Amino acid sequence: MSSARYRWTSLFSLPSVIVLLSTLLVGSVVSNAQLKHWTETSSETLWRGRYSNCDHGYVVHLPVGVVGHDSLPPLPNHGILISPENPGTTDEVTLEASRVLTVYDSSDAAEIGSAKGYLEQYDLKPRQSSEDVKILTEMVTRFRGAPAIYVHLRRKDGNRTSEVDELVIYRKPRNIGPQFNVIELITTPESYLHDHALFVQIEDGLRFIPVPRGECSND
Numbered sequence: 644m645s646s647a648r649y650r651w652t653s654l655f656s657l658p659s660v661i662v663l664l665s666t667l668l669v670g671s672v673v674s675n676a677q678l679k680h681w682t683e684t685s686s687e688t689l690w691r692g693r694y695s696n697c698d699h700g701y702v703v704h705l706p707v708g709v710v711g712h713d714s715l716p717p718l719p720n721h722g723i724l725i726s727p728e729n730p731g732t733t734d735e736v737t738l739e740a741s742r743v744l745t746v747y748d749s750s751d752a753a754e755i756g757s758a759k760g761y762l763e764q765y766d767l768k769p770r771q772s773s774e775d776v777k778i779l780t781e782m783v784t785r786f787r788g789a790p791a792i793y794v795h796l797r798r799k800d801g802n803r804t805s806e807v808d809e810l811v812i813y814r815k816p817r818n819i820g821p822q823f824n825v826i827e828l829i830t831t832p833e834s835y836l837h838d839h840a841l842f843v844q845i846e847d848g849l850r851f852i853p854v855p856r857g858e859c860s861n862d
Contacts, residue, residue, distance in 0.1 A: 697859030704848035722747025727838035
């Protein structure tokens with residue numbers, strides 16, 4: 644009996660407890676570090692693994708190697724840009740690129756009231772008189788239970804032709820007003836099939852989450 648008691652107390656001696664607690668503390672720090680999905684550069688916030696927007700109630704699970712580009716604080720957090728040409732690039736990505744994939748949210752301040760109405764208001768019209776817009780595919784659908792619409796269209800202006808995929812989702816999250824969630828791909832005709840595959844992956848990674856009443860964390 645005394646031998647068994649000795650082995651028990653030896654196992655949990657003070658040095659052993661210190662080592663055990665240190666190991667648990669290091670493991671906790673590593674675990675917390677792994678939960679952070681963003682880093683900041685001099686010009687952007689870069690997201691890997693997952694983009695989170697708890698203020699507007701959605702996350703995007705990013706494929707391995709894909710980097711999402713966001714603005715730096717204190718600018719509002721309304722979405723990310725991805726380069727279909729080089730999805731893992733950490734160089735700055737802008738809307739002016741000939742190939743760009745965008746995920747963003749927009750409040751329904753104009754009280755449009757539908758995903759189709761949003762498309763007609765903002766994205767189906769020619770952006771200038773010389774541009775021709777042709778709808779190749781249009782499909783009214785639902786996305787994660789919310790009304791949505793998908794279009795594939797072609798924009799042509801002079802010698803420049805762009806292929807566009809767009810999914811618009813209309814939602815009414817609790818604690819905030821009605822909003823649109825949009826995934827948009829703009830690319831070149833020769834790169835469309837390649838870039839559309841990435842569009843489908845990002846679409847599959849979009850999830851909706853409850854909007855908290857108070858502060859939230861985007862880690």
